[in-house]
Amino acid sequence: MIDSDLSIHPGSFRDPSGYVYTSGNRVFRTVTESARNKYEFIRDNIVVSKLQDQGRIIKAREIDCSEWPSNIQNVAYLLEHPRIPFISYPYEWSFEQLREAALHHLELQMDLLDFGITLSDATAYNIQFVGPKPIFIDFLSLRPYVEGEFWWSHRQFCEQFLNPLLLRAVVGVAHNSWFRGSLEGITTADLAKLVPQHRRFSLNIFTQVILQAKLERDAIATPLRAIDRAKKAKRLPKGSYRAILQQLRNWIGKLAIADESKTIWEDYANNNTYSDVEARAKRSFITEFVKSVRPHTIIDLGCNTGDYSLAALEAGAQYAIGIDSDHKAIGQAYKRSKAKMASFLPLCLDAANPSPSQGWQQNERQGFAERARVDALIALAFEHHLAIGKNMPFSRLVPWLIKIAPQAIIEFVPKNDSTIRNMLALREDIFSDYTEEAFLKEIHKYADVVRQESISSSGRKLIWVKRR
Amino acid sequence: MRLKDVVLVSGCALAYQSTVAHAYLDPGTGSLILQGIIGGILASWAVIQLNFARLRSFFRFTKKKRAKSDNFLEK
Numbered sequence: 001m002i003d004s005d006l007s008i009h010p011g012s013f014r015d016p017s018g019y020v021y022t023s024g025n026r027v028f029r030t031v032t033e034s035a036r037n038k039y040e041f042i043r044d045n046i047v048v049s050k051l052q053d054q055g056r057i058i059k060a061r062e063i064d065c066s067e068w069p070s071n072i073q074n075v076a077y078l079l080e081h082p083r084i085p086f087i088s089y090p091y092e093w094s095f096e097q098l099r100e101a102a103l104h105h106l107e108l109q110m111d112l113l114d115f116g117i118t119l120s121d122a123t124a125y126n127i128q129f130v131g132p133k134p135i136f137i138d139f140l141s142l143r144p145y146v147e148g149e150f151w152w153s154h155r156q157f158c159e160q161f162l163n164p165l166l167l168r169a170v171v172g173v174a175h176n177s178w179f180r181g182s183l184e185g186i187t188t189a190d191l192a193k194l195v196p197q198h199r200r201f202s203l204n205i206f207t208q209v210i211l212q213a214k215l216e217r218d219a220i221a222t223p224l225r226a227i228d229r230a231k232k233a234k235r236l237p238k239g240s241y242r243a244i245l246q247q248l249r250n251w252i253g254k255l256a257i258a259d260e261s262k263t264i265w266e267d268y269a270n271n272n273t274y275s276d277v278e279a280r281a282k283r284s285f286i287t288e289f290v291k292s293v294r295p296h297t298i299i300d301l302g303c304n305t306g307d308y309s310l311a312a313l314e315a316g317a318q319y320a321i322g323i324d325s326d327h328k329a330i331g332q333a334y335k336r337s338k339a340k341m342a343s344f345l346p347l348c349l350d351a352a353n354p355s356p357s358q359g360w361q362q363n364e365r366q367g368f369a370e371r372a373r374v375d376a377l378i379a380l381a382f383e384h385h386l387a388i389g390k391n392m393p394f395s396r397l398v399p400w401l402i403k404i405a406p407q408a409i410i411e412f413v414p415k416n417d418s419t420i421r422n423m424l425a426l427r428e429d430i431f432s433d434y435t436e437e438a439f440l441k442e443i444h445k446y447a448d449v450v451r452q453e454s455i456s457s458s459g460r461k462l463i464w465v466k467r468r
Numbered sequence: 469m470r471l472k473d474v475v476l477v478s479g480c481a482l483a484y485q486s487t488v489a490h491a492y493l494d495p496g497t498g499s500l501i502l503q504g505i506i507g508g509i510l511a512s513w514a515v516i517q518l519n520f521a522r523l524r525s526f527f528r529f530t531k532k533k534r535a536k537s538d539n540f541l542e543k
Contacts, residue, residue: 155496216498240507
């Protein structure tokens with residue numbers, strides 16, 4: 001019997017075919033009576049179970065009605081899905097992750113279309129990552145294909161996948177901030193205004209952006225005329241539908257970041273202020289920490305290209321989430337995670353301004369803090385970016401760090417370290433309280449220090465803390 | 469396909485979308501018109517590419533290899 005504390009997910013309201021519920025760590029989905037036939041068609045189609053076995057579509061187990069909780073009534077089916085380790089959103093993905101998600105969507109559509117199934121929408125939120133591997137999670141988006149129908153969600157695909165990718169590939173601007181401020185994505189009309197003149201007449205950009213924006217403008221200008229003339233229905237043949245998907249798949253597969261100049265952190269793993277000795281000391285410390293704490297999920301603040309997330313996984317952590325504000329570093333981290341097929345999910349996030357809870361009732365997309373339930377934290381060469389870079393007092397920074405996970409490794413970087421000297425080279429030093437003693441004093445208010453180790457001649461120190 | 473035709477297509481599509489079960493999504497008129505314009509062209513282009521590839525392999529006199537199936541279940 002399932003607990004009746006089942007609660008509807010605040011972001012589940014658009015599709016009347018069914019709704020997502022959660023109870024503790026379990027995730028359920030109802031199938032309403034109106035969607036019974038559609039669901040049974042999908043469930044019994046061999047291609048769907050094959051795609052589920054391949055990990056491309058989330059699995060769904062039917063719950064016997066004798067186990068249904070009392071607050072679930074008048075539905076056709078109750079399904080249970082395996083829980084995704086960490087829900088992330090497209091505005092937290094690197095260019096490479098968004099491209100991977102776009103290709104996943106298109107390839108899924110093409111494979112399903114061959115078996116008479118299509119997807120009823122094209123929202124990027126329906127793709128999640130398990131480590132580097134994308135998975136489609138909205139089971140009820142699958143529905144029977146109707147011969148001759150249009151690709152109804154083409155516009156949504158453009159707004160949530162294609163246009164954000166083109167913003168980076170053609171205009172050279174990362175999609176993240178814009179997408180975070182506009183949860184439905186980037187409109188074609190907006191993107192069309194930004195495409196440089198010399199790129200406007202390539203076939204793909206002209207058709208998918210410039211022409212589509214013009215057609216949209218014309219339709220808005222004369223909507224009644226379009227409807228009045230709607231007397232004869234026209235079809236989009238299946239071959240044409242497939243050709244559009246294939247063309248987008250080929251194009252998106254080749255898209256690359258326009259601005260190839262190095263960002264601050266991209267080459268950090270190879271070109272940083274650490275010596276090899278320091279890096280080895282950090283890995284050794286992390287290994288000892290992970291073997292002792294045995295975390296399921298670890299979060300790596302300021303993960304850069306993922307060196308220490310991967311070290312934590314090698315030491316025995318089950319899943320690592322890395323965050324960094326540098327998009328290109330996260331792109332590199334994603335490529336490394338994918339190459340190793342590691343259980344490592346890197347995300348573009350600024351710790352000083354993480355994703356908020358937003359959307360409908362400010363709860364449709366959860367904030368990062370609400371989602372970040374982890375067993376352990378590593379924050380190496382991180383605190384000074386907040387304490388010095390963002391003027392964050394230790395009295396605010398330390399309790400925030402300790403609240404994230406019960407046990408953590410935090411690196412303290414002293415003021416005479418070359419990194420901080422560079423940070424302060426062109427600004428007034430207003431950080432008279434920035435000392436190791438003050439930092440440790442603040443830690444002792446909330447946690448015990450299990451072990452600490454100096455790892456550099458400048459006095460960088462790794463501190464293993466255990467929350468009280 | 470003439471623009472007039474594709475406007476008709478989009479208009480029909482707009483009328484249709486209010487009657488189908490999955491119509492909780494606004495498809496966007498411009499997108500539908502665009503599909504009407506480029507769908508046929510892209511499908512024709514795909515057929516040309518396929519035939520060109522077949523022709524090329526015929527003239528190469530190479531041992532005929534079984535073409536990779538598009539059906540992912542058979543891959």
